[in-house]
Structures are given as C-alpha cells and as structure tokens.
Amino acid sequence: MQTIDRGSAGSARVAIVGGIHGDEPAGERIVRRLADELDPLDETTEDGSGSAGLVRLIIANEPAIAAETRYTDADLNRSFPGDADSDEYERALAARLAAELEGFDAVLALHTSHSAPPPFAIFSDLTESVRRTVTGLPVDHVVDASGLRSTTLDSTVPHTVSIEVGRQGSEEAVEFGYEACRAFLRVHGAIADEEPTFSETTVVEGREEVPKGGGEPHVHFANFEPIPEGAVFAEDDVYTHRVEEPGVVPILASERGYDDIFGMYGRVTGIVKPPGVGENRVYPIDEEDDAEGEEGSTGGDDGSEDDGKRGGAN
Known part of the structure; x- marks a missing residue:
C-alpha cells in the first residue's frame, strides 16, 4: 500500500483510494495524476496548530496491481474490516487500509467494471458527508448497498462512497474518474478551482445477486x-x-x-437531495416536495462542511 498526502484548500480530511482491485488500473493512474497536480502538504497552519485539511491518496493493492490480477489471496473489497494478523495478504491489508482512513470526513473509492455505462456511485450509510459526495459527483444514479455485503470498504469505513467510473481498461474510465475525483475534492472544499455543483441523485436499492x-x-x-x-x-x-x-x-x-x-x-x-435541501434521507419519487429552501439550491455551494457535519454518526 502506498499513501501520498497532499494539501487541502479547506479544513476537511478527505481520501481517495485506487487500486483496490489489481486488474482495474484506472484507479492507480488517477491517484498518481492527482498526486502530481495537488499542492504538497503543509503540516502546520499559520498558528502552528497543525490542524489544516488533508487530501490522502492511496494506492491500495500493489502486489495485485503488479500481477494485473484482481487479488492475490482474497478479494480486498470482500475482506473488510480485515485482520492485521491474517496470513491472507488482502485480509491483513484491509485492516491496514481501514486504519489509514480512520477519522476521515469523506472517502472516495475508485472502481471499474466490465458492465455497461453509465458510471454510478455506491453507498452503504447515508451520512451527511455521503449525501454531499453523491449529489456532488457527476453521476445520475447511486446504489444503496446497505442490504448487500458488509465486507466492503464503503460498508465498514464511515463516510465512504465507491464509484464505478467506467469500463475496465478504457481511457474513458480514467478521464471520467479523474473529473469525478476533482468534483469530490471540490464539494468537500479540498480544492477551490471553481464552485461545486450539486444535483438530485436517483437511488437504486441493491436487492440480490x-x-x-x-x-x-x-x-x-x-x-x-x-x-x-x-x-x-x-x-x-x-x-x-x-x-x-x-x-x-x-x-x-x-x-x-x-x-x-x-x-x-x-x-x-x-432520490437524494443536495446539501441544504430538505432532510438527509431518500425521498420517494412520488413524494410531495416540501423541503425548505429548495429553489436555487442545486447549483453553486461554498464547498465547506461545518463541524456538525464532519465525522457525523453513521
């Protein structure tokens, strides 16, 4: 596992994880591109408190990436929360990776697949941070995986959203994933290149394999x-x-x-509504829209999260 820390324009601690599966090279490429572009980490603020925000970039399963295989001993995304003493490489790695993400305000895990487009997001617990992520990503659908496996990164590490960025091995997946990561960083205030954009996102409940x-x-x-x-x-x-x-x-x-x-x-x-619009829950499609402050609130946002949102309850 390789961890690369970079600076943030805001106070949130956010992370992006690529290379969970070794045969999905887009994640590693995106992480390395972001590492080259983002500013170095300033470990102290002007008052010396060291409390500035952080962008953590992680390349997770390096042996599987080198072997161009999904995993070596066990599927990493079926191994959480992991066991640091396990003889299975990925099960031990899962515990190390979860420790690297402990206390983070928002996490985005990158994946590709052989399934048809469009790209989509996945969550297991709709925290306020997850709401901000899924409505700020350039996707129309988010899968509620809370009723499926409990051994994935997004089901065990708080405030985590996974994103399927496109077809495995395609350049389109790399480019879309990179732009999605920029949007993720933008909505959590980690970069300030432009105003973040939010929109309602359709929720699809995962039922069965x-x-x-x-x-x-x-x-x-x-x-x-x-x-x-x-x-x-x-x-x-x-x-x-x-x-x-x-x-x-x-x-x-x-x-x-x-x-x-x-x-x-x-x-x-x-649907999930953007931050500041109604409650943090899934609104049935045919439900009367009575959220306060709805008009004009799906566009630009200051990209910040107040202390009450960061690190909220699962």
Missing part, C-alpha cells in the same frame, strides 16, 4: 434499464433469469465481468 452457471452467457439489459415484467434479463446454459415483477433494474450487468454472477437486481427507491 443474479447467479451465472456455465456456457455462453447473454445479458439483455444494461445498467439501470427497466426490465419489463416477464422479460429475460440474462441467460446461459444453466440459468434463464426471467423477471416476474415490475420495477426491476440491473446493476453491474455484465456477461463476462464476474465468474459467478451476471450482476445484481435493484429497484429505484427515490
């Missing part, structure tokens, strides 16, 4: 595309997955992205 058997796989619907009732989402020589209820959409839909699943089923549950 769709198993894959063997033979030639076929996926018939892309990420977040509504699957008509009675239609076949995916099939191979073992399974034919026919959707028997309305309102189901695919997440991480892919024919060859995973050995054992076609992706997941999800359901659109509502």
Whole structure:
C-alpha cells in the first residue's frame, strides 16, 4: 500500500483510494495524476496548530496491481474490516487500509467494471458527508448497498462512497474518474478551482445477486434499464433469469465481468437531495416536495462542511 498526502484548500480530511482491485488500473493512474497536480502538504497552519485539511491518496493493492490480477489471496473489497494478523495478504491489508482512513470526513473509492455505462456511485450509510459526495459527483444514479455485503470498504469505513467510473481498461474510465475525483475534492472544499455543483441523485436499492452457471452467457439489459415484467434479463446454459415483477433494474450487468454472477437486481427507491435541501434521507419519487429552501439550491455551494457535519454518526 502506498499513501501520498497532499494539501487541502479547506479544513476537511478527505481520501481517495485506487487500486483496490489489481486488474482495474484506472484507479492507480488517477491517484498518481492527482498526486502530481495537488499542492504538497503543509503540516502546520499559520498558528502552528497543525490542524489544516488533508487530501490522502492511496494506492491500495500493489502486489495485485503488479500481477494485473484482481487479488492475490482474497478479494480486498470482500475482506473488510480485515485482520492485521491474517496470513491472507488482502485480509491483513484491509485492516491496514481501514486504519489509514480512520477519522476521515469523506472517502472516495475508485472502481471499474466490465458492465455497461453509465458510471454510478455506491453507498452503504447515508451520512451527511455521503449525501454531499453523491449529489456532488457527476453521476445520475447511486446504489444503496446497505442490504448487500458488509465486507466492503464503503460498508465498514464511515463516510465512504465507491464509484464505478467506467469500463475496465478504457481511457474513458480514467478521464471520467479523474473529473469525478476533482468534483469530490471540490464539494468537500479540498480544492477551490471553481464552485461545486450539486444535483438530485436517483437511488437504486441493491436487492440480490443474479447467479451465472456455465456456457455462453447473454445479458439483455444494461445498467439501470427497466426490465419489463416477464422479460429475460440474462441467460446461459444453466440459468434463464426471467423477471416476474415490475420495477426491476440491473446493476453491474455484465456477461463476462464476474465468474459467478451476471450482476445484481435493484429497484429505484427515490432520490437524494443536495446539501441544504430538505432532510438527509431518500425521498420517494412520488413524494410531495416540501423541503425548505429548495429553489436555487442545486447549483453553486461554498464547498465547506461545518463541524456538525464532519465525522457525523453513521
């Protein structure tokens, strides 16, 4: 694991993690680009208190990156909170990585996949910091993964959002991921190149994984595309997955992205509103919009977080 600390324009402590999976090179490339561009860390403020903000950049699984494989012993993003004494490299690494992120106000974890666009975010606990992140990222959808695994980075490290930045191995994923990281830093006040922009983000609840058997796989619907009732989402020589209820959409839909699943089923549950607009919760799509101060509040913001928001309860 490589940790690179850089300075921040604000007081928040934020982190970006790339290279969780070694066969997803975009994350490492984005982190190194940011490390080259961001200002060096000034470890003390003018009064000598040393309480200035911090941008921590992490390249997580260096052995897997070198081997160009997803992991060496165990999937790192299925190994949290980890065990520092484990003989499995990634399980021990998970504990070290979680320690590096302890006490941070916002964390963004970078991923790519073989699934179809568009890029999207993932959260497990909607803290005020997570709300700021997901409504400030250039994505239309965020997956609520709170009902899925409890062994991922975003399910164990507070204020963490994961983002699928694009197709694995593509230059488009690198460029989009870089711009998404700049937006993340902007909305948490870590860079001040321009005003941050916020927008409502559609929430899709992750429901269940769709198993894959063997033979030639076929996926018939892309990420977040509504699957008509009675239609076949995916099939191979073992399974034919026919959707028997309305309102189901695919997440991480892919024919060859995973050995054992076609992706997941999800359901659109509502929207998350930008900071300062209504409550920090998921608003059902058809709910009457009665939030105070709604008009004109989805554009520029000062990008700062007050002390009551930073490090809030899970």
